[in-house]
Amino acid sequence: MRQHLTRRLIAASSAAVVTFGGLAAASSAAAVPAGESGAGVSLLSSVDEAAQQEALDYWTAERIAEATPLDRTIAAGGAGGDAGGAPAEAAASPATPVPSTRSTAATPQQPPTLTRSARTAAGTVTGDAVSRATDWTGGTQSRVGRLYFTQGAGKFECTASSVDSPKGNVVVTAGHCLTENGKPSTNVVFVPGLDGTEEPLGRFSIGKLFTTTQWRTQDQSSPAALNFDVGFAVASPRDGRSLKDTVGAYGIDFTDTLSRVTVLGYPGKALNPDGSVKVDGSTLQYCTGWQFTDSGPGSTTDRATLCDLAGGSSGGPWLRDLDPVTGAGTVTSVVSFSYDNNASVLYGPLLGEVAKAVYTEASTA
Incomplete structure (x- = not known):
C-alpha cells in the first residue's frame, strides 16, 4: 500500500501499563472496539480463533501476489523545512563511529558529513557499512518475515519480527502497518523466514x-x-508451540542510544527502467551502519540511518549486535519512513516508555 503523507514525527513520554483483560474476543466478522488509555496503550483489535483461521485461509498465493507494499514517504518541507537533509550519499566504517552532532534534547543542527564506503558483500555485519539495500545472504533470519494484512478492500504487506516476551508470542512492526486513521488492519498473518515464495516456517x-x-x-x-x-x-x-519456540526471538531495547544497527526488510517488487525485475518482493534485504538523529527545524525525534530499503520494508527491525550465524540481535527501532527529498535515509522511532508500555501489554495479552 503506497501512501504519501505530508509529514510524520515522533515524541517520547512516560507511561503506565493498562490492562485490557476484560475485553471479550470478537466474532469472526468483527474485532473488539479499540481501547485507549492515558498511558499511551491502544488495543486495536482482538479476534477469535475462527477469524484467525479465516485470515490464514484468506492469503492464497494469488492474493499474496496482489499485495501492495506499504510505503511511507514524507514531504520534507511539511516536516520542517530541511528535515531529512541527512547525508544522502554517506556511509560510515564501523571502525570510525559517527557521533551525533546533537543530543536528543539539543538544538537541531546539521547532520555530520560522511563519506560513502564501498558496498561490501551481502551478509556482512562487521566491516564497512552497507547503505544500499543488498540481498541478505548471511544465513537464515527466521525471526523476521512478512506481515500480510488488509485495510478496507486493499491487500498489503509490511515487514515484522519476533521479539522476546514471557509467553514468546509478540511481533513488532510499524504502527502504520496495524492501523490507518484509527481503523485496525484485518486478516493479519505473520510469515517468518520467508524465502522467495517458500514459507519454510509456516504462518x-x-x-x-x-x-x-x-x-x-x-493526525498521522x-x-x-x-x-x-x-x-x-x-x-x-501453533501445534502447541509459541512463535518464539518455533522461530526464536530478538531481544528488544527501549533505551538504546546511537548504536550501529543492521536494518532488515522485505522491500516490495520493483522494476528496472528496462522492465526487468530489480527486486522480486520476497527477498530479505539489509543495510548496516551507524545511526544519527533527524535534523532541521521541527524534525522528528526519530533515529536515522543510511539505507534505501524501499516500500514493503516498513516495520522491519533495526538490530544492534546482529550475529549473522546465530541470528541473535536486539531490536532498537523499526522502519518507519523516508523523506521525499532523500530516499537514501530511513527513519525509525526512538523507542521509549510509551512503546515499552505497549509491548508490556501485548506481552501479557
Whole structure:
C-alpha cells in the first residue's frame, strides 16, 4: 500500500501499563472496539480463533501476489523545512563511529558529513557499512518475515519480527502497518523466514493488535503521531508451540542510544527502467551502519540511518549486535519512513516508555 503523507514525527513520554483483560474476543466478522488509555496503550483489535483461521485461509498465493507494499514517504518541507537533509550519499566504517552532532534534547543542527564506503558483500555485519539495500545472504533470519494484512478492500504487506516476551508470542512492526486513521488492519498473518515464495516456517495467525495511543488518535501526518509509529501483534501458538519456540526471538531495547544497527526488510517488487525485475518482493534485504538523529527545524525525534530499503520494508527491525550465524540481535527501532527529498535515509522511532508500555501489554495479552 503506497501512501504519501505530508509529514510524520515522533515524541517520547512516560507511561503506565493498562490492562485490557476484560475485553471479550470478537466474532469472526468483527474485532473488539479499540481501547485507549492515558498511558499511551491502544488495543486495536482482538479476534477469535475462527477469524484467525479465516485470515490464514484468506492469503492464497494469488492474493499474496496482489499485495501492495506499504510505503511511507514524507514531504520534507511539511516536516520542517530541511528535515531529512541527512547525508544522502554517506556511509560510515564501523571502525570510525559517527557521533551525533546533537543530543536528543539539543538544538537541531546539521547532520555530520560522511563519506560513502564501498558496498561490501551481502551478509556482512562487521566491516564497512552497507547503505544500499543488498540481498541478505548471511544465513537464515527466521525471526523476521512478512506481515500480510488488509485495510478496507486493499491487500498489503509490511515487514515484522519476533521479539522476546514471557509467553514468546509478540511481533513488532510499524504502527502504520496495524492501523490507518484509527481503523485496525484485518486478516493479519505473520510469515517468518520467508524465502522467495517458500514459507519454510509456516504462518502464524494474529489474535491481538496494539499500538501507541499517539499513533492511533493523532493526525498521522503530524509530529505528534509519527514519533510513536510502532506496533505489536500477538501471535497465537501453533501445534502447541509459541512463535518464539518455533522461530526464536530478538531481544528488544527501549533505551538504546546511537548504536550501529543492521536494518532488515522485505522491500516490495520493483522494476528496472528496462522492465526487468530489480527486486522480486520476497527477498530479505539489509543495510548496516551507524545511526544519527533527524535534523532541521521541527524534525522528528526519530533515529536515522543510511539505507534505501524501499516500500514493503516498513516495520522491519533495526538490530544492534546482529550475529549473522546465530541470528541473535536486539531490536532498537523499526522502519518507519523516508523523506521525499532523500530516499537514501530511513527513519525509525526512538523507542521509549510509551512503546515499552505497549509491548508490556501485548506481552501479557
